[in-house]
Amino acid sequence: MSRKKGVKSIIALSSVPLVMTLGNSMLIPVLPVIEKKLGISSFQVSLIITVYSIVAILCIPITGYLSDRFGRKKVMLPCLVIAGAGGAVAGAASLWFSEPYALILAGRVLQGIGSAGAAPIVMPFIGDLFQDEEVSAGLGDIETANTAGKVLSPILGAFLASWVWFMPFWFIPVVSLISFFLVLFLVPKPKEKSEETKSLKEFAKNVKIIFKREGRWLVSIFIIGGIIMFLLFGVLFYLSESLEKTYKIDGIVKGALLSIPLLFLSVSSYLAGKLIGNNKIRMKICVMIGMILLVLSFGGMWWNHSFYPLFLFMSIGGIGIGMALPSLDALITEGVDKEESGTISSFYNSMRFIGVALGPPVFAYMMSNAARLIFIVSLLCSLAALTLVLFYIDPKENENEAAKTV
Structure with a gap:
């Protein structure tokens, strides 16, 4: 692929994770407003995030398989339409119904289905389109765009909600439509393989072989990805609630503080993607340093979580997460056969969505019952992730094993 086409493809594919990112991150600063407007509890409002994520968890393995079987683009484009439709349902319910909560959740279900077949397929799509170090750089760019969306989305969500509280729901169809046309016109279809399409039985057998041979490090990466997203979205939910209820900060200012x-996460993700290349030793080192920073971050928050130290330690944690994500992506994308990469990546993305789903309600429960537990649980989770990196991810072993499957 020429450099010009490659840049266009990266730009187009970078827009796809924004559908997922805006679907969650944009709503986080708005959740307290939705809670007040609908007269629901903190737990109920957290379900607006959780329902979306649970549906995505269930659908991601299916869309991953379908993308391996029928093509990335053929699955991604319809799913972007479904995601946009889900946002429109939630927005319309908020506009026209006096008690829209149930329909908002229904719209979030549709968004979850659409997001499952869009954002998670980007990883294997990059692997199909690019070669060698271009893959790691491309994944770094995707994670950077994803986290840049996270940076902007709290501000954007707060701004839209300051106009009308349900306006963030209506923004999803706009982003989905833009992404749809970018992918349709700018992303080439990967070259078709000459071999016959494998049957479901043969495909499942190959996936089983991959897990039997490489399950130790693959499952470890899946768990680390889930822990990272659990901590990220849980802490963001905690910060959003604390800023509004403890410090009386809301609106665009709160969105800017959440960003x-x-x-820091976005910048470190971009730099890590450029640094690692296709060197798996560097990938492990980046993940290891990232998890060490995350441990230090939550240790610091346990010690002192007043206003300024909280932001300092959260920023350190953001750097750690940013270093880890593109490295985890690259280890998976470059470690398995491209024919099964969509399915293997789907398990990884399902674990990330499980983390997203559990974060807000678990942190909401701890805030209501034992707020001090938040930092202890977070510290233990980050220590568990660091342990997995140190003892269960062996890049040298990965390269040897990958040679047998790729």
Whole structure:
């Protein structure tokens, strides 16, 4: 692929994770407003995030298989339409119904289905389109765009909600439509393989072989990805609630403050993607350093979580997460056969969505019952992730094993 076409493809594919990112991150600063407007509890409002994520968890393995079987683009484009329709349903319910909560959740279900077949397919799509170090760089760009969306989305969500509280729901169809046309016109279809399409039985057998041979490091990466997203979205939910209820900060100012740790995450993600290349040793080192920073971050928050130290330690954690994500993506994308990469990536993305789903309600429960537990649980989770990196991810072993399957 020429450099010009490659840049266009990266730009187009970078828009796809924004559908997922805006679907969650944009709503986080708006959740307290939705809670007041609808007269529901903190737990109920957290379900607006959780329902979306649970549906995505269930659908991601299916769309991953379908993308391996029928093509990335053929699955991605219809799913972008479904995601947009879900946002429109939630927006319309908020506009026209006096008690829209149930229909908002229904719209979030549609968004979850659409997002499952869009954002998670980007990883294997990059692997199909690019070669060698271009893959790691491309994944770094995708994660950077994803986290840049996280940086902007709290500000954008707060701004839209300051106009009309349900306006963030209506923004999803706009983003989905833009992404649809970018992918349709700018992303080439990967070259078709000459071999016959494998049957479902043969495909499942190959996936089983991959897990039997490489399950140790693959499952470890899946768990680390889930822990990272659990901590990220849980802490963002905690910060959003604390800013509004403890410090009486809301609106665009709150959105801007929520964006500070995400900005550090975005920058470190971009730099890590450029640094690692296709060197798996560097990938492990980046993940390891990232998890060490995350441990230090939550240790610091346990010690002192007043206003300024909280942002300092969250920013350190953001740097750690930013270093880890593109490296985890690259280890998976370059470690398995492209024919099964969509399915393997789907398991990884399902674990990330499980983290997203569990974060807000678990942190909401701890805030209501034992707020001090938040930092202890977070510290233990980050220590568990660091342990997995140190003892269960062996890049040298990966390269040897990958040679047998690729």
